[in-house]
Amino acid sequence: MQTIAAVSLAGGQGKTTTCYFLAKMLAQAGKKVLAIDCDPQANLTFFLNHEVAPDRPTLLEVLKGTVSTEDGIYPTNDENLFLVPADSGLAKVTEYLSGSGTGALILQIRLQAVKELFDYVIIDVQPTRSQICLTAVGAADWVLIPAESATKGVNSLLDTQKFLAEQAQVMAFRGQILGIIPFRDRWVGRTQTLESRDNIAAMREFADDAPVLPTIRESEKFKQATRQGQLLSELGAKDLEYPFEKIIELLEDCKQLNQSIVVAV
Template sequence: MGRVIAIANQKGGVGKTTTSINLSAALGEAGKKVLVIDTDPQGNTTSGLGLDKNNIENTIYELLIGEITTDEAITKDVAKNVDIIPSNVDLAAVEIELIDADDKEFILRNAISNVKDSYDFIIIDCPPSLSMLTVNAMTTANTVLVPIQCEYYALEGLSQLIHTVNLVKDRLNPELEMEGVVFTMFDSRTNLSLQVVENVKDHIEENVYKTIIPRNIRLAEAPSYGMPINQYEPKSAGAEAYRLLAKEVIDRKFN
């Protein structure tokens, strides 16, 4: 059965989409079968994996409102061993569409239940808000992975996110666990980055991944070419970091 990881942080610009794209590609490169689900109306994970988000007929929006099947929603082989359920701006309307829906917190979970066993990992890129889409991701997920940017306000919002995870665990998905925290945009030349890492480690009890994602120009460039970093610049520091993170994720054991 596939392990479902929601990549969430209500702060924008922390490396959430970068991690969704490149962790998925690195897991695929390691021989794992991966499904990426883009639940962000901005659709950046979709375009970062080479799809034209403005010209896709079958997206997660059509899946959530019941217009298409899960198989119809999946675009195959966007990277080695990686499939995707894409997203675009249409998804912004879904909360209004589903306002009166029964069990609306479980629509995504129910939608992918028939394909879950076909994948080793399902990676869900969440929007940068604690919205119904994020709650759907968390009711679907086994674990939540939180990217944190190495900046002064890194801890701001983390306690709120952990509170949300605990609420979802208590009320909707008792199986949900924290996958852990991964540091992104780390600049070894600055004392600030080092201080942030130590500060976060001191303040949280959650698993902190040993792999730290560096601030890397190639990593920033890759999405504009519609490629994960392991395709765009396979020998870069960013590509190597995501391979190490993928190995840690694969090796991580849960009760």
């Protein structure tokens, strides 16, 4: 099981968009996928068409350990795709995580119970330096950093890289950055705007050793797809799925490399 978290310390950077399409496309390819909504705004839960019932457990109860991890997992409308949902009540878990002594490891611990059931876990992470964010990062084998192709996105990238480096220093993040994803790359016809071009160039400059992945173009098709619970290819916009196809290829390459290393050892 590989765990991938989308992390950006600012809102509107494309985290939920990335998680939604990545999870659905992996599931469509036959992989068993668990999506985890680690944000009290619960946008991923909404996009995956799950309505949280008042008497049913969510990520809050899973993290606190009042239910088993499996009891917090629900099927979605997509074959092979399952969800641990969130709602605004998830914010209440902060006190529990901060007082547990091992808050950064709680989600990783909870996922051990289902590691044989899924090929991939995709985590949509709250865009703040919160205890919820810390435990999501602590569970991640890989981090994707979506960043808007604007000045705000570049600043978010820098803040996120600093945050991950700080967590790595105290062994709270033991994964790796899979890549940086420029979001809302703006084009007019066949010409990329100067703002997008300059900001993506800045991302490459500040990326350190992390690859800058193919950009997510600005398009109303993304909103249309998430509102309707569909993939872009179902709307006749398969070309817009290219960034997610490349992420999946990268994940598969990393998986095969890890398997080769284990065999060699």
